Amino acid sequence: xxxxxxxxxxxxxRDFLPPEMMERExxxxxxxxxxxxxxxxxxxxxxxxxxDVLLGKYGDEADRLIFRLAxxxxxTAALRYDLTVPLARVISQYxxxxxxxxxxxxxxxxxxxxxxLRQGRFREFYQCDVDVIGSSSILADAExxxxxxxxxxxxxxxxxxxxxxxxxxxxxxxxAAGLGPEWDLPVCRAIDKLDKIGHEGVAEELVxxxxxxxxxxxxxxxxxxxxEARAVLAxxxxxxxxxxxxxxxxxxxxxxxxxxxxxxxxxxxxxxDLYLSRGLDYYTGPIFESVLPDYPHIGSLTGGGRYDRLIGxxxxxxxxxxxxxxxxxxxxxxxxxxxxxxxxxxxTVCLVTQFEEATLPAALALATRLRRAGVPTEVYYDPDxxxxxxxxADKRAIPFVAVLxxxxxxxxxxxxxTMETGEQQLLDQDQAVATLVGALRPGAGAPQT
Amino acid sequence: xxxxxxxxxxxxxRDFLPPEMMERExxxxxxxxxxxxxxxxxxxxxxxxxxDVLLGKYGDEADRLIFRLAxxxxxTAALRYDLTVPLARVISQYxxxxxxxxxxxxxxxxxxxxxxLRQGRFREFYQCDVDVIGSSSILADAExxxxxxxxxxxxxxxxxxxxxxxxxxxxxxxxAAGLGPEWDLPVCRAIDKLDKIGHEGVAEELVxxxxxxxxxxxxxxxxxxxxEARAVLAxxxxxxxxxxxxxxxxxxxxxxxxxxxxxxxxxxxxxxDLYLSRGLDYYTGPIFESVLPDYPHIGSLTGGGRYDRLIGxxxxxxxxxxxxxxxxxxxxxxxxxxxxxxxxxxxTVCLVTQFEEATLPAALALATRLRRAGVPTEVYYDPDxxxxxxxxADKRAIPFVAVLxxxxxxxxxxxxxTMETGEQQLLDQDQAVATLVGALRPGAGAPQT
Numbered sequence: 001x002x003x004x005x006x007x008x009x010x011x012x013x014r015d016f017l018p019p020e021m022m023e024r025e026x027x028x029x030x031x032x033x034x035x036x037x038x039x040x041x042x043x044x045x046x047x048x049x050x051x052d053v054l055l056g057k058y059g060d061e062a063d064r065l066i067f068r069l070a071x072x073x074x075x076t077a078a079l080r081y082d083l084t085v086p087l088a089r090v091i092s093q094y095x096x097x098x099x100x101x102x103x104x105x106x107x108x109x110x111x112x113x114x115x116x117l118r119q120g121r122f123r124e125f126y127q128c129d130v131d132v133i134g135s136s137s138i139l140a141d142a143e144x145x146x147x148x149x150x151x152x153x154x155x156x157x158x159x160x161x162x163x164x165x166x167x168x169x170x171x172x173x174x175x176a177a178g179l180g181p182e183w184d185l186p187v188c189r190a191i192d193k194l195d196k197i198g199h200e201g202v203a204e205e206l207v208x209x210x211x212x213x214x215x216x217x218x219x220x221x222x223x224x225x226x227x228e229a230r231a232v233l234a235x236x237x238x239x240x241x242x243x244x245x246x247x248x249x250x251x252x253x254x255x256x257x258x259x260x261x262x263x264x265x266x267x268x269x270x271x272x273d274l275y276l277s278r279g280l281d282y283y284t285g286p287i288f289e290s291v292l293p294d295y296p297h298i299g300s301l302t303g304g305g306r307y308d309r310l311i312g313x314x315x316x317x318x319x320x321x322x323x324x325x326x327x328x329x330x331x332x333x334x335x336x337x338x339x340x341x342x343x344x345x346x347x348t349v350c351l352v353t354q355f356e357e358a359t360l361p362a363a364l365a366l367a368t369r370l371r372r373a374g375v376p377t378e379v380y381y382d383p384d385x386x387x388x389x390x391x392x393a394d395k396r397a398i399p400f401v402a403v404l405x406x407x408x409x410x411x412x413x414x415x416x417x418t419m420e421t422g423e424q425q426l427l428d429q430d431q432a433v434a435t436l437v438g439a440l441r442p443g444a445g446a447p448q449t
Numbered sequence: 450x451x452x453x454x455x456x457x458x459x460x461x462x463r464d465f466l467p468p469e470m471m472e473r474e475x476x477x478x479x480x481x482x483x484x485x486x487x488x489x490x491x492x493x494x495x496x497x498x499x500x501d502v503l504l505g506k507y508g509d510e511a512d513r514l515i516f517r518l519a520x521x522x523x524x525t526a527a528l529r530y531d532l533t534v535p536l537a538r539v540i541s542q543y544x545x546x547x548x549x550x551x552x553x554x555x556x557x558x559x560x561x562x563x564x565x566l567r568q569g570r571f572r573e574f575y576q577c578d579v580d581v582i583g584s585s586s587i588l589a590d591a592e593x594x595x596x597x598x599x600x601x602x603x604x605x606x607x608x609x610x611x612x613x614x615x616x617x618x619x620x621x622x623x624x625a626a627g628l629g630p631e632w633d634l635p636v637c638r639a640i641d642k643l644d645k646i647g648h649e650g651v652a653e654e655l656v657x658x659x660x661x662x663x664x665x666x667x668x669x670x671x672x673x674x675x676x677e678a679r680a681v682l683a684x685x686x687x688x689x690x691x692x693x694x695x696x697x698x699x700x701x702x703x704x705x706x707x708x709x710x711x712x713x714x715x716x717x718x719x720x721x722d723l724y725l726s727r728g729l730d731y732y733t734g735p736i737f738e739s740v741l742p743d744y745p746h747i748g749s750l751t752g753g754g755r756y757d758r759l760i761g762x763x764x765x766x767x768x769x770x771x772x773x774x775x776x777x778x779x780x781x782x783x784x785x786x787x788x789x790x791x792x793x794x795x796x797t798v799c800l801v802t803q804f805e806e807a808t809l810p811a812a813l814a815l816a817t818r819l820r821r822a823g824v825p826t827e828v829y830y831d832p833d834x835x836x837x838x839x840x841x842a843d844k845r846a847i848p849f850v851a852v853l854x855x856x857x858x859x860x861x862x863x864x865x866x867t868m869e870t871g872e873q874q875l876l877d878q879d880q881a882v883a884t885l886v887g888a889l890r891p892g893a894g895a896p897q898t
Binding site for chain 1 (some may be wrong): 467485488491496502519523539547559572820823
């Protein structure tokens with residue numbers, strides 16, 4: 001074995017120590033519960049994919065960020081870059097999977113970026129994707145928005161907004177401004193930057209792209225329509241009436257808004273935002289993104305839309321698809337900044353002290369009773385002085401300490417100390433178990449079986 | 450974007466499609482619940498580690514199986530090979546973590562092996578580790594065995610055996626046979642193969658290692674002691690009385706057995722097995738391994754022990770440690786072979802049909818009520834013929850279908866069909882929700898918040 005190694009994490013990656021991991025597991029449990037209640041099923045794919053499966057899906061710049069393995073040669077295998085391309089591969093590889101296929105997937109992805117830790121840009125980070133594959137129904141898009149809204153609410157966010165737009169409406173707006181379909185992408189890329197560069201910046205971008213003054217004026221007139229989603233839709237509808245894709249976009253958007261209502265989604269969380277276009281050119285229908293108005297610097301917490309062309313790259317036939325990515329790292333950041341994180345150092349609710357050799361069996365038996373009742377319980381490992389054992393509980397923020405001396409053990413009793421108040425009670429062990437079960441945060445220690 | 454790609458998984462890796470993933474999530478939830486009730490907290494470390502952190506810990510052969518990244522050069526970074534070395538790195542890197550540190554970690558590891566899929570040897574597979582770092586107390590070892598026993602019981606195994614032995618007892622046996630400490634490893638390696646090569650094979654291995662006939666006879670006399678754990682211990686004790694480490698091993702083993710009793714561990718699941726030594730030379734105290742007598746070909750489901758030297762390679766100072774790996778892949782194989790897997794295609798309990806455009810809002814409202822009551826619910830995405838919608842439910846093994854036609858919708862009712870029996874009932878929607886909530890498998894759809 002070698003000499004002492006300097007312990008350090010690979011640049012751009014992180015260890016998740018217990019306080020953060022406990023929150024990540026709590027969030028994962030909440031999200032999985034919501035996904036499943038909508039009938040989404042879990043999928044996992046390997047970290048390693050053949051390189052040709054990954055290359056050419058994300059653009060040249062992204063291709064350079066794919067982490068390759070030094071396996072045979074670096075042109076053979078690589079680490080997955082996102083969860084969408086592996087999903088497309090799965091759909092194509094297993095034609096027996098019934099469609100529509102509703103899946104969620106929560107796994108890390110890797111990008112060989114220059115890490116910018118302050119901006120939360122890492123080389124290894126979790127993605128959480130929810131998608132419906134194989135349905136053109138707008139109801140599938142509505143469910144993705146409903147899942148997003150329910151997830152953000154369940155995680156404790158109150159003020160958030162899910163921005164929605166539609167690629168066909170954007171195309172209609174471009175056409176209504178007198179521009180051909182070749183202008184879709186440059187115009188979308190420019191207006192999508194509104195949050196970062198403001199209206200003037202967008203205007204400059206459009207000039208730089210070569211959009212004429214007349215077209216810019218027409219674009220501005222339509223894009224400025226703001227207000228309640230249905231009002232915006234009604235206002236924009238006449239301008240798009242004569243365009244190729246505008247009316248279909250308006251009809252689908254109207255349907256989407258109606259279905260969100262019927263699904264009980266809080267309309268206060270939904271915003272129809274004509275500027276939203278999201279950079280990627282693979283979106284083909286509704287697009288959505290959620291943001292926290294109080295924390296604009298965090299960026300979007302979720303983002304997605306309908307992408308009816310990507311899966312076909314693998315299957316050969318077009319397969320409609322819609323979905324969203326939920327950004328777990330940004331959600332952690334937002335919860336941290338809004339005080340919504342519960343940072344406990346350990347799951348333990350009760351520390352049973354070890355008084356002396358003779359009472360250890362009684363201490364272990366009490367610990368087992370507590371564990372079987374669902375109370376996360378530790379037994380102190382050595383018969384140290386009680387002061388030291390209390391200090392241990394204090395350091396870990398363990399809320400209760402059970403002291404079992406010879407008298408208590410003989411009488412089937414226990415002294416239960418509440419660490420926060422310092423209060424000590426001599427209780428029957430039955431009472432102590434009941435007290436501790438009552439003190440559990442809901443779900444904290446209970447098995448989910 | 451490129452031409453059509455042949456969809457395939459990297460050799461030696463697997464996709465986990467929903468039926469298997471649902472079981473993996475169920476098993477993960479059970480295990481996490483048990484770990485937490487014993488006060489273990491979750492940890493995650495990055496997939497990518499600097500190569501020097503990994504090299505030299507596992508032996509030369511294993512070093513060749515480390516997957517290296519084509520990053521800068523292949524001597525920089527690699528994929529983690531197990532969860533123990535990253536744990537050792539974490540202990541050393543964050544001296545502020547209070548000890549004893551009780552952690553669990555469930556993450557994939559990678560090995561550049563020639564895949565042998567039939568034998569369940571993969572290049573990417575999950576490990577599940579539970580360890581106590583920083584305590585020499587035998588109670589920590591006892592907890593690891595108790596957690597193992599509780600985990601295997603909770604997963605539905607009835608006939609299993611946790612074999613226990615102690616490195617100091619093994620060393621005592623070697624000394625009692627008249628062999629010096631340099632014989633510890635060759636003797637342990639030989640006797641550890643008993644299950645694979647039988648008594649004759651072990652004898653041949655010992656001959657090959659150069660163990661004298663006299664020493665072999667003495668070894669055989671002691672090793673043959675079998676029976677109830679305490680009886681074996683009592684029988685072996687006199688032979689080891691004069692050895693250097695034997696008496697300490699006997700005392701610790703007696704203590705371990707007593708603590709297992711006090712913790713309520715079923716003694717029928719525990720076997721004191723003098724042949725057990727496990728190949729790795731880093732074990733220093735109790736060692737444990739669990740097997741299914743009815744499925745010997747699956748091998749050990751869990752394996753671990755006390756390893757008081759490994760962490761010191763990182764910290765510089767010795768840090769006592771004990772723990773176990775729980776082999777999730779082998780557990781899946783064993784559950785599959787024993788019929789203990791619940792292979793559902795989707796989490797959905799109820800499919801709400803889409804009758805026609807006009808009743809869709811009522812269908813969506815019912816789906817939302819069901820979801821809020823914890824019932825995993827899908828709404829069929831299109832107003833197809835009902836026959837097709839029923840066929841969809843059938844194919845997915847969705848147990849209930851709710852039909853909401855115009856009459857039902859107007860009357861606040863719903864026709865609920867039980868797919869298994871074909872029975873249909875016209876119910877008030879309240880009744881239908883209550884029926885479906887009652888039909889949930891415990892925990893199937895309920896949020897754990």
